[in-house]
Amino acid sequence: MDPVRLITFPMERDYSLTGPERQNAFDKGLAGAEWYRTPVDRKVLKSLMKRTDWPATRDIAIWVAVLVGSGAGGILLWGSWWALPFFFVYGVFYASAADSRWHECGHGTAFKTRWKNDAVYELASFLLMRNSVVWRWSHARHHTDTIIVGRDPEIAGMRPPQLIVLCLNLFGIVAVPQSLAALARNAAGILPPDEADLIPESERDNAIRVGRIHIAIYVLVALVSLWSWSLLPLMIIGLPRAYGIWLLLVMGLPQHLGLAEDVLDYRINSRTVLMNPILRFIYLNMNYHIEHHMYPMVPYHALPKLREVVKHDLPAPNPSLWNAWSEIIPCVLRQLRDPRHFIRPQLPEGAGVWEPVRSNQTA
């Protein structure tokens, strides 16, 4: 296959938030619409949504302990090949595990105590080079208009897929410079049109302030690295976002990749993948992704119970990551030729009927 074609094959649709697809989404009633959700008894739902500090305290403590332990091992063994396995673990927990902690604390569901959610959210945002204000609004939109083209800023699997970019981003090669550039723009007081579309006027100064803080710290770390003429400071802060993000992509891209766009049913545009306990710890149960989108205020530790309540109405889950990627890879390869192709999950017999109530919101 011609590799250039993989990069320059024109996008069929405009995935920006300010292009023509935005108006299309409103015209079709897809923006801010009501979505299908498997009905759950109110008492059951309340018990599932109940907040507690304990599971997240335990899971964040383990996360921090692994970061400190592996980071210390990497520092002590710096200069020898024995440092490599320590940095391997450090990178995965710095970047891939930070994403799920960022996500849960951003939803405000990980802890019962609000300041704990906010503190971990800010820390994880920094580790991931995400402006915490911009991304809070971005992720809120992702939940309002999940995989609605022209509305959802977090569509990772655009069609046709940019395979080379996706592969390079296993090590942050495209995403890290993009993220730093986005933070630098914010630090300079600039909010590009897509960000301005998401963030209300009252929050924009906060976004600029956060951009300045992040950039200031990264510049400081880079200067320390230069001053000491050692890569080690950047191996501890900054570079792990590149060398440790691969596992997040392996676990996270299947959330929506290869599935439908512009539908108002999470069962059709999201994917639940069964994973082992270690991956579920790193990913904080986000493999239960249909369930999460249906009821985003259910904390991560209650998602397996939520799944038991709603699974009769959901497509069969992918039994493993291997199985998920086995259906995704042929799909995205076919999308190179036919961007309209997607996987349509099979709903179980007797599943709730998909009768979307479309929005009457206007742009």
Added chain:
Amino acid sequence: MPWIDACALVDIEEEDLVRLDHEGRTYAVYRISGEEVYCTDGLCTHEKVHLADGLVIDHTIECPKHNGQFDVRTGAAIRSPACEALSTYPARVVDGRVHVEIP
């Protein structure tokens, strides 16, 4: 504005709410504990999601979709992405029934 009979007090669990639709508008009626009841507009000011599926914690209602939070006593938005306050309406308990004063 007239007082409307919303529901029986026992229809709302403590630290919970119910949806009330009236004259083409939708409201949320809360019971915090005992006979402490409140009424607000039913839709989150952020993305118009109905609050009836949300979680009541103390005097806070949490939007079921984005975790925007409001104080049910004042309607004040206390956590983004909710930025605008909810309208609030008087509520009371009379003979075991919840009454709300809504347009």
